[in-house]
Amino acid sequence: MNAASSVDAAVGAITIYVPRDSTALALGANEVVAAIVAEAEKRSQPIKLVRNGSRGMFWLEPLVEVATAAGRIGYGPVEPEDVAGLFDAGFLGGGAHRLALGLVAEIPYLKKQERLTFARVGVTDPLSLDDYLAHEGYAGLQRALAMAGAEIVQEVLDSGLRGRGGAAFPTGIKWKTVAATSAAQKYIVCNADEGDSGTFSDRMVMEDDPFMLIEGMTIAALAVGATQGYIYVRSEYPHAIAALDQAVSTANRRQYLGENILGSGHSFHLEVRKGAGAYICGEETALLESLEGKRGVVRAKPPLPAIEGLFGKPTVINNVISLASVPIILARGAAFYKNYGMGRSLGTLPMQLAGNIKYGGLVEKAFGVTLRELLLDFGGGTVSGRPIRAVQVGGPLGPYLPESLLDTKLDYEAMAAVGGMLGHGGIVVFDDSVDMASQARYAMHFCAIESCGKCTPCRIGSTRGVEVIDKIVAGQVQQIHLLRDLCDTMINGSLCAMGSMTPLPVLSALDHFPEDFGDGAADRAA
Amino acid sequence: MQAVQHSQVPKVIPEQAVDLDLVRSIIQQYKTLPGAMLPVLHAIQDAIGYVPASAVPLIADELNLSRAEVHGVISFYHHFRQQPAGRHIVQICRAEACQAVGSEVLAAHAKAALGCDFHGTSSDGQFTLEPVYCLGLCASGPNMQIDDDLHARVSSEKFNRLVQAKRGAR
Numbered sequence: 108m109n110a111a112s113s114v115d116a117a118v119g120a121i122t123i124y125v126p127r128d129s130t131a132l133a134l135g136a137n138e139v140v141a142a143i144v145a146e147a148e149k150r151s152q153p154i155k156l157v158r159n160g161s162r163g164m165f166w167l168e169p170l171v172e173v174a175t176a177a178g179r180i181g182y183g184p185v186e187p188e189d190v191a192g193l194f195d196a197g198f199l200g201g202g203a204h205r206l207a208l209g210l211v212a213e214i215p216y217l218k219k220q221e222r223l224t225f226a227r228v229g230v231t232d233p234l235s236l237d238d239y240l241a242h243e244g245y246a247g248l249q250r251a252l253a254m255a256g257a258e259i260v261q262e263v264l265d266s267g268l269r270g271r272g273g274a275a276f277p278t279g280i281k282w283k284t285v286a287a288t289s290a291a292q293k294y295i296v297c298n299a300d301e302g303d304s305g306t307f308s309d310r311m312v313m314e315d316d317p318f319m320l321i322e323g324m325t326i327a328a329l330a331v332g333a334t335q336g337y338i339y340v341r342s343e344y345p346h347a348i349a350a351l352d353q354a355v356s357t358a359n360r361r362q363y364l365g366e367n368i369l370g371s372g373h374s375f376h377l378e379v380r381k382g383a384g385a386y387i388c389g390e391e392t393a394l395l396e397s398l399e400g401k402r403g404v405v406r407a408k409p410p411l412p413a414i415e416g417l418f419g420k421p422t423v424i425n426n427v428i429s430l431a432s433v434p435i436i437l438a439r440g441a442a443f444y445k446n447y448g449m450g451r452s453l454g455t456l457p458m459q460l461a462g463n464i465k466y467g468g469l470v471e472k473a474f475g476v477t478l479r480e481l482l483l484d485f486g487g488g489t490v491s492g493r494p495i496r497a498v499q500v501g502g503p504l505g506p507y508l509p510e511s512l513l514d515t516k517l518d519y520e521a522m523a524a525v526g527g528m529l530g531h532g533g534i535v536v537f538d539d540s541v542d543m544a545s546q547a548r549y550a551m552h553f554c555a556i557e558s559c560g561k562c563t564p565c566r567i568g569s570t571r572g573v574e575v576i577d578k579i580v581a582g583q584v585q586q587i588h589l590l591r592d593l594c595d596t597m598i599n600g601s602l603c604a605m606g607s608m609t610p611l612p613v614l615s616a617l618d619h620f621p622e623d624f625g626d627g628a629a630d631r632a633a
Numbered sequence: 634m635q636a637v638q639h640s641q642v643p644k645v646i647p648e649q650a651v652d653l654d655l656v657r658s659i660i661q662q663y664k665t666l667p668g669a670m671l672p673v674l675h676a677i678q679d680a681i682g683y684v685p686a687s688a689v690p691l692i693a694d695e696l697n698l699s700r701a702e703v704h705g706v707i708s709f710y711h712h713f714r715q716q717p718a719g720r721h722i723v724q725i726c727r728a729e730a731c732q733a734v735g736s737e738v739l740a741a742h743a744k745a746a747l748g749c750d751f752h753g754t755s756s757d758g759q760f761t762l763e764p765v766y767c768l769g770l771c772a773s774g775p776n777m778q779i780d781d782d783l784h785a786r787v788s789s790e791k792f793n794r795l796v797q798a799k800r801g802a803r
Contacts, residue, residue, distance in 0.1 A: 130770045133783035165772040302767050304728030310769035342712045343768055345781065381675055383710035386766060400670030402709040418667065460772060462733030467772025499729055535730045
């Protein structure tokens, strides 16, 4: 709960920031806030408490920041028991203490990043529209309001922005199709149900800078002529839903949403919808079915959602980071954005270091950084201190990469060249204690739980996959041939990415870690 | 105030004691939304703790669908429950990032400590244990949620402490 969003704004009050991001809450941020408030009252020290977002350096959470003349000074990770000592050490003036981190903006992990989409995240109060406006918020919309729809679409096309959800389809092309399709009603849908393990950038956007997503969707609406939008958020993210609800209502009240936005004559209505714990609803057509009130079963394409989407109407459906990237593209121009990145992977990607990693968190960099740089320079290796053995990039459908592939650059094409995928930018690290046969089994098991059931290769294949892996592990190594056959059927016969990509983690485990599946001799003979 | 709105703290109401007038008023409140089914089901579960069988014909009637369609939706989504749960919901993340830092050990400990498997309820009716596939705290696992509260870096000892605190609270 976000009690005490601002405690006391008395004259001379010192501003203290304590994040309201889920991870900070899970690590005790509210207890730290209670301790700070109690201690300040005891000492009659006026303070102004801001619940900011997280900077994404999760090993430092709860990270308490104090505004000083020199800038924001950080202390962390802070526990409630540390608070009295921090006051004693004069932390309100930036005093020295065991937990002192100096100027937060100068912490190398943060300083080495290229934060475009995440520039405000952790800095501002996510629910304050004024704070958002003071930090370049709605500059993109202001510019878009003076442009024709086709010009906005062109700007997004020129930026080179590709969908950040996995398929990497150019966002501008999608918009162009919707813009060119005539209909009485068009929709903007934000896919905020991408529940890939190891990814938390969507959650951070929604909790820590929700107006950015709202602004991106509003610009999309202007570009294609839509008047209604939905944000479909996973039910596993209650704090994100609460933050979005509050931000949407503020935007409505201040005329950034609703009828006649800022007096422009344009209207855009936005509603937050709660998902219901089905991983498949991260697939765009299943999500649309779910929004329509049905089971989240995938649709065959064509027709494309851009032509026949939600309720059969032309629909822009984009993922959170794609839409959240739009405001800065409009504010600073396509040329500014595409100056970052390499090849056909332009701009920046917020990457997420997760799993067994010492310094886990969010790293936004231009495309082209290598996995090794991320895992060692930023991540500091494993938290267990043991060697890295496998890295899964791109969520549960992404392959497991061995140590020998860590010099791969993170851009769409370079990853594809080694059989990898970038997906959502989630990177999950495993040390040498991992059993890759059991990870392969888990991939099949997860598919069996989460398959929508529409196509047979995915529905039945995943259950058979679990059984075959169990036999292999029990010593029937010749069954590896059968497993490869089954994977081939799933890849080529499934309707969507769930069935056709579940084999990627399975096959990569077989290819790179055969010793975990018995002796591996049968496989090498294949 | 906004946090309470999406509360998933379950209420233990047996099927025969369900207030059908409450269910009817919830359906009335949401039925005009386009694609009203999920909002209706969420509101019923938030109010009652699960979606009782007696609600199905009422929803079908008001949304002009067959009972089979309504049942099909309820049973498709992991979030919706067709029976009352225990007094507290304990969700343990079983996805890859948490596995990489020992969530399977935590899950085994939770099963032993609560004396039930996933989807089961402890014999005293206090805790229902559920798997969850990613809470979005992947840099600080293993993670779990008890009712509305998230907890990161959960060891077996921390699990015992958190469960004990919930027990003591009632």
